[in-house]
Amino acid sequence: GDSVTQMEGPVTLSEEAFLTINCTYTATGYPSLFWYVQYPGEGLQLLLKATKADDKGSNKGFEATYRKETTSFHLEKGSVQVSDSAVYFCALTGGSQGNLIFGKGTKLSVKP
Amino acid sequence: DAGITQSPRHKVTETGTPVTLRCHQTENHRYMYWYRQDPGHGLRLIHYSYGVKDTDKGEVSDGYSVSRSKTEDFLLTLESATSSQTSVYFCASGGASGELQETQYFGPGTRLLVL
Numbered sequence: 408g409d410s411v412t413q414m415e416g417p418v419t420l421s422e423e424a425f426l427t428i429n430c431t432y433t434a435t436g437y438p439s440l441f442w443y444v445q446y447p448g449e450g451l452q453l454l455l456k457a458t459k460a461d462d463k464g465s466n467k468g469f470e471a472t473y474r475k476e477t478t479s480f481h482l483e484k485g486s487v488q489v490s491d492s493a494v495y496f497c498a499l500t501g502g503s504q505g506n507l508i509f510g511k512g513t514k515l516s517v518k519p
Numbered sequence: 520d521a522g523i524t525q526s527p528r529h530k531v532t533e534t535g536t537p538v539t540l541r542c543h544q545t546e547n548h549r550y551m552y553w554y555r556q557d558p559g560h561g562l563r564l565i566h567y568s569y570g571v572k573d574t575d576k577g578e579v580s581d582g583y584s585v586s587r588s589k590t591e592d593f594l595l596t597l598e599s600a601t602s603s604q605t606s607v608y609f610c611a612s613g614g615a616s617g618e619l620q621e622t623q624y625f626g627p628g629t630r631l632l633v634l
Contacts, residue, residue, distance in 0.1 A: 441622070450609060451562075451625040496561060500623070505569070505614065506552055506577060507623055509561035 409434040413497045413510035420487055420517050428482040428513050430471075430497035438499040440464075440473050440480040441507065445494045454482075454495070487517045522546060525610050525626040533634050538597040540629050542610030550614040551593040552577075552623065553585060555606040562609065568593055600633045607631070 414429040432440065439458045443451040455464030460475035469484045480497060494514045498507040522545035532538050542551065550569055554562040564577030566585040574585050582604060584596045593612075597604055607630050613623035 443625075450627040451611075453622055453624070456622060505550055506564045506567055507554075507562070507611070509563075511559060511561040 409438065409499060409508050411497050411499055411508055411510040413495075413513055415511075415513070416494075417514040417516055420515070422489055422517055422519050423486045424517075426482070426484040426487045426491075426515070428495055428497075428515070430480045430482065430510060432478050432480065432497075432499050434478075434499055440471070441498045441500070442469070442471055442480070442482050443496045443498060443509075445496065445512070447493070451496065487515070489517045489519055491515060492517045523610060523612055523624055523626040525608075525629050527629060528627065529630045531632045531634065532600050534601055535599050538600050538631065540595045540608055540610075540631070542593045542595070542612075542626055544591055544593075544610075544612040544624075546612060546624070547590060548612035548614055548624075549590075550612060550623075551587065552611045552613075553583070553593070553595045554609045554611065555579065556609060556628070557606050565595065565608075597631075600631075602633050605631060605633045 410433045441456045442454040444454045445451050455466045457464040457473035463472045471480050471482045494512045496512045497510040524543045526541045552567045553565040556562045563579045568574045568587040586594045607628050609628050610626040611623040613621045
């Protein structure tokens, strides 16, 4: 079945460092791809999405490109801030149920 | 932000008791979902709904039932709670135009502890 694999955390970075969180997927068909972010004690918020190959999603300085040839959707940000500390989830949808299939999440901690 | 609320936000209950969690959305979304979040598992689908009175099982549906009598409300019931159902439960909705792959919006979650 469809699945998402993302890099294990936790990831600890200093403020202004470059961030990459790897995400690869296995899917039949042509799923949409998402990154969600979960701040402590809160629900999930959509960070960005891409619906077809070569699309780039971007929001709040974060970017991810839908790479069909490598089945990847890596999240990047050029300069992280302390306020970016959260858990990041990669997900895909497109199965018959339309539900999201999530990776296990990557916890990011940014130190001042 | 999409208007999705969940109630209660926190609940402690005892093994064997029934529990109902409520999800309410004001976006007229067609699809609604219940997920549970557990350490090391990410989020997993419990049940989903593709319209009023139309529901189906997800990956981890054993011990749970759902009902959707109105577009805006989706109830999750634990018929007889067990300790393995201690988790954080998230409701999500999406598909205002009827498309499956539209963005899903999440509620704030319900923390359930079964003693």
